[in-house]
């Protein structure tokens with residue numbers, strides 16, 4: 001009998017009006033576990049109506065009450081994170097320890113959001129003119145939309161909804177249809193934490209549901225994370241419809257290793273950041289820029305580390321799990337052929353890997369390509385798999401130029417023991433998030449996350465101070481308590497006295 005994953009609207013699960021569904025696989029077995037309902041525009045409208053009905057009460061609830069619910073959610077999530085990690089592993093494929101890391105990074109944002117009273121304080125200027133005060137309020141937007149990708153089914157929604165809710169907004173979340181259960185699990189946990197019905201809603205779906213969010217007149221803002229072409233589409237369409245938009249896109253993150261770097265530490269970092277989560281991270285390192293003098297040495301240290309990596313079912317203690325779908329696995333595998341044709345050296349070939357898992361899983365092992373020409377699509381495309389491409393450069397300057405010429409600008413890293421070179425890099429590189437001897441520089445929750453160039457459209461990054469700004473709008477009040485001396489007519493533009 002087929003099990004369906006339903007929407008979560010107005011505080012309970014809902015089948016919705018659409019009859020369309022999509023399969024949800026266990027990527028480690030290749031077996032369809034469930035079917036997810038693909039919501040229609042009518043389903044989005046039902047969720048938006050529930051969120052709009054809940055908005056006045058939620059926006060009016062005290063900061064103390066909202067804070068208490070977020071604290072309760074935090075405690076529940078922390079206590080039951082093992083359950084969520086199992087869900088992530090079974091639908092995404094990432095290994096359990098990595099699923100735990102994803103939840104920990106999401107929990108950080110909940111921690112940050114529990115401090116919302118401090119973050120929502122406005123400003124006050126006393127006596128700007130005689131007897132006149134000016135002050136600002138940060139108020140919620142209303143109903144906000146969130147659209148998330150498959151690669152972080154818990155963390156990416158958690159980048160947005162804790163702050164959206166803390167600021168007094170109500171939410172409609174459209175998670176990835178490839179691994180949708182985590183979103184519903186979190187919706188149920190929010191309810192258990194005391195969140196009123198209708199404040200947080202989940203509608204599953206694909207383009208039809210997304211377009212309905214982009215066009216719905218009641219939705220005030222859209223927070224999106226996904227691939228660059230869709231991020232651009234979301235940004236253009238939602239902006240055209242008058243919404244506030246933050247749309248985070250794809251990446252091709254370069255790690256530059258200078259000759260003075262500790263090559264063992266650099267090799268560890270390249271392996272961890274290149275193959276963790278099977279390379280399906282927007283902050284994965286996919287290009288290693290090695291300065292000629294140390295390149296052979298570095299490549300051999302990386303290759304020797306790769307020989308100890310295990311690929312398999314995420315529940316079996318392996319280092320790396322499967323890819324998300326068979327189609328994606330085949331696409332990633334195709335790049336190995338392209339690399340050979342384009343003149344690269346295939347140092348470690350991940351096709352036909354040895355696995356600790358079912359034959360039907362979407363397997364592809366860690367792959368190392370050397371001498372990758374920058375004219376190859378292996379270099380320019382976001383492959384989004386465990387494929388590390390080594391490009392040899394003659395100097396820091398050549399490495400920097402390649403990074404700055406990339407259309408993406410999500411993350412980058414430099415490995416060096418030269419403080420002056422690192423400082424130069426942080427100033428000169430055109431990328432939103434920079435690591436100095438840190439390969440995956442995802443900022444902590446009290447800073448903000450976002451790339452430059454084609455890695456982000458819109459001007460507010462995710463979470464941190466920019467997240468608070470995104471989910472609030474400021475109102476400036478100019479106030480004077482009248483007395484008879486303020487009488488008289490004057491049609492001129494108000495001046496201060």
Ligand code: NAD
Pocket residue numbers: 147148149150151152156174175176177205206207210211225226227228230231248249250251281282382384410451455
């Ligand atoms: P995706 O763009 O295919 O899908 C993202 C969301 O958009 C999903 O909810 C999906 O249902 C929806 N969608 C897909 N096609 C659509 C269409 N034609 N019209 C409207 N909506 C559509 O991305 P994905 O494959 O789920 O995720 C991987 C991508 O996300 C990678 O490119 C990765 O770099 C990127 N990503 C970026 C960040 C970041 O912070 N910059 C973080 C995580 C993932």
